[in-house]
Amino acid sequence: MTKRIAVGRLFHESHGYARPTISESITVVRGDRLIREARGNGTTFGGIVDALTERCDVELLPISDSMIAPSGLIDHGFYLDQRRFWEEQVKGLRPDALIIDLHGAMGTTELDDVEGDFLDHLRSVAGESVVIGVGLDLHANITPSMLSAGDICIACKQNPHNDYYDTGKRVVELVLEVLAGRLHPVYTLAKARMIAPGKLETHLGPLKQLHARARVLEQSTPAIVDISLYNAYRFGDFTDMGQAAVLLSNGRYPQAKEIVYKFAQEFWERRDEFNDDLLTIEEALDAAAERPKRLPKALADLGDRTLAGAPGDSTLILQAAMNYKRPLKGAMTVHDPETVAQAHTSSVGATLAMRLGGKLTPQFEPFDVEGVVKVINRKDVKLIGPNFGGESAAMGDTALVEIDNRFQVIATSKPGFISDPNVFESHGVHIRNQDFVVVKSQYHFNANFNGLATSLYLASPGLAYYLPGVFDKKRARVWPDVDVEADPILPPQVFARQGRFNYRLKIN
């Protein structure tokens, strides 16, 4: 029998310390266009839509898609409007299942567990019999509300997130198993009250070992369906924040509590290993000066990463490069709507006196500098790399301004996904001709620049590098900001959706 499955996405990683994200800057796609655009794209949502499209026993019902680049807390009114729309759609469509791509670290100006609230509301509208499946980012702040309302809640397993697409396919597979009555999801959650300040790639250090152990357990134990390990988003301020392990079992699995507790305990015991090895801006420019013998350098501006929610308006690397002892050539973006407007009201070839960048991040200043307008652009730029390939770069209108005949500066009107060569190439800036390009990403740009540039990681100032004491946490009680030594691990909790399949569990 044909199953009617509704799909959509509400995806945002909300920086608790950047300026709030206004609703005018958010794109919402609805109707059949949502399905067309998701097909074949490298995200969790692409995997969901492709997996469902392949099946002849599924009718696909599009609801709504908002893929929002990381930035400050979402305007609460915007969120309420979205929630209302989704509730109306679920009421009207009466689907058998609902499959959603959520990041899991969304906050609004009034609410810290947005995904928990969202799923709670959808559950109360959909009723108990509708299967709700969610694909999450592993930087989600996973909460009891999410695990109570959703039937399937699993995270991607890799950082950089090269497995988003497969995560989407896996969520579909598991939702179909629940619909068929073969999977009875039970979740067991444990959290260590700590931030992991750095070393968050899953192919390195402690995370490599933790994930390897999780995969062995999944493969060797029939009752274990999935183990998702979450590195809570460092720049959010969430109640009961921490490094989490969530075990999904088919029915109750008595050893689950001990297993998740051990993962949380290992996070805690190895907390000092979560640190990055970073370069100063000067050291990175020394490496960039090795050209032309070597590949250009992709300088990851960690403090100003738009992919971690910072505004992307730093000019500090540009200023250092202009003052560097040898003449370097480089390309970078600066999130600066005013400079974009200034360029758009002049013409290609005009010289602008700019107050460039530094208007959005509290500790930055605008940089007074002249440049020549080279490109004025109103077209959407698509990302082409394996990471987020097919998605919009979400930069809004842009302008390319050349400074000092050697620096190609792309002013953007939105923060954007500055993690892909096409951000530059689409403006006629060839990576191979540069000594360096600046990216606003720590992980996801790597695969996209593979073979084009060598990655370097900079300890640069801004809102997106975690240092103890810099981010004043009001809700979160986490190491290293707070002393939690007496009680570092939250006791494991079990969640099962009661009522369905006449299948009851005692929830503790």
Ligand SMILES: [Zn+2]
């Ligand atoms: Zn992530």
